[in-house]
Amino acid sequence: MTASLDSPIGSEPDSQLEAVLARATFDSAGLLPAIVQQFDTHEVLMLGYMNREALRRTLTEGRVTFWSRSRQEFWRKGDTSGHAQFVRAASLDCDSDTLLLQVEQIGAACHTGEHSCFDVDPLTPTIGFNHE
Amino acid sequence: MTASLDSPIGSEPDSQLEAVLARATFDSAGLLPAIVQQFDTHEVLMLGYMNREALRRTLTEGRVTFWSRSRQEFWRKGDTSGHAQFVRAASLDCDSDTLLLQVEQIGAACHTGEHSCFDVDPLTPTIGFNHE
Numbered sequence: 001m002t003a004s005l006d007s008p009i010g011s012e013p014d015s016q017l018e019a020v021l022a023r024a025t026f027d028s029a030g031l032l033p034a035i036v037q038q039f040d041t042h043e044v045l046m047l048g049y050m051n052r053e054a055l056r057r058t059l060t061e062g063r064v065t066f067w068s069r070s071r072q073e074f075w076r077k078g079d080t081s082g083h084a085q086f087v088r089a090a091s092l093d094c095d096s097d098t099l100l101l102q103v104e105q106i107g108a109a110c111h112t113g114e115h116s117c118f119d120v121d122p123l124t125p126t127i128g129f130n131h132e
Numbered sequence: 133m134t135a136s137l138d139s140p141i142g143s144e145p146d147s148q149l150e151a152v153l154a155r156a157t158f159d160s161a162g163l164l165p166a167i168v169q170q171f172d173t174h175e176v177l178m179l180g181y182m183n184r185e186a187l188r189r190t191l192t193e194g195r196v197t198f199w200s201r202s203r204q205e206f207w208r209k210g211d212t213s214g215h216a217q218f219v220r221a222a223s224l225d226c227d228s229d230t231l232l233l234q235v236e237q238i239g240a241a242c243h244t245g246e247h248s249c250f251d252v253d254p255l256t257p258t259i260g261f262n263h264e
Binding site: 016020023033035037041042043044046047058059060061062063084086087088089090091092093094096098100104106110111112114117118119120121122123124125126127128129130 | 152256261
């Protein structure tokens with residue numbers, strides 16, 4: 001494949017994608033946690049997990065694909081529910097073992113029908129303040 | 133201990149805290165991933181891990197405490213660096229296996245000196261759009 005100006009990953013897409021996949025650090029089960037955040041409101045929608053192939057698909061298809069730990073299969077978000085996640089930006093953290101995705105969420109992110117998976121169970125922790 | 137009006141966790145603090153700790157679902161290593169988000173800007177700062185005791189301390193002390201997987205010890209954020217995280221809100225997700233924390237971050241969240249651990253390595257994924 002030759003490089004082109006509209007390549008998704010820099011000027012040498014295959015090699016740069018491979019470099020990202022090589023740099024990503026998967027856990028002992030071969031998974032990387034992915035935080036999914038609505039790109040405009042910055043609401044955190046959910047945490048999912050990706051294996052190497054799910055990460056590759058997510059970075060190249062414009063749609064978020066997870067690895068379902070419970071079903072042990074690829075899970076392209078929205079294929080069943082219609083509640084797709086369109087990729088707007090992605091970054092690895094400082095030690096490359098967590099992914100942060102900015103997405104356009106269609107409909108509800110949570111299988112409960114809530115917009116965010118974190119709308120379900122707010123806690124009431126002790127609040128801390130910086131007194132310095 | 134008797135209940136009081138200024139209890140951090142509802143009117144029966146001990147029992148409600150215990151209920152939260154019982155509901156939280158820890159993985160096979162006894163850990164719960166915790167997404168840390170700046171309370172006002174909604175920037176995602178980092179992902180850390182908590183065991184049951186780190187979660188208990190975080191929900192009761194007003195400061196975020198992780199379990200360091202690399203050092204195998206409690207890690208109250210900021211005790212060494214000064215870059216503390218003060219708890220402003222917390223929620224469990226729909227299946228109680230991820231925590232989302234809203235914090236006031238003092239200084240840099242990342243050990244690299246970056247404000248967020250995700251400032252380090254932005255990727256260039258294929259961007260997706262909803263064409264329906």
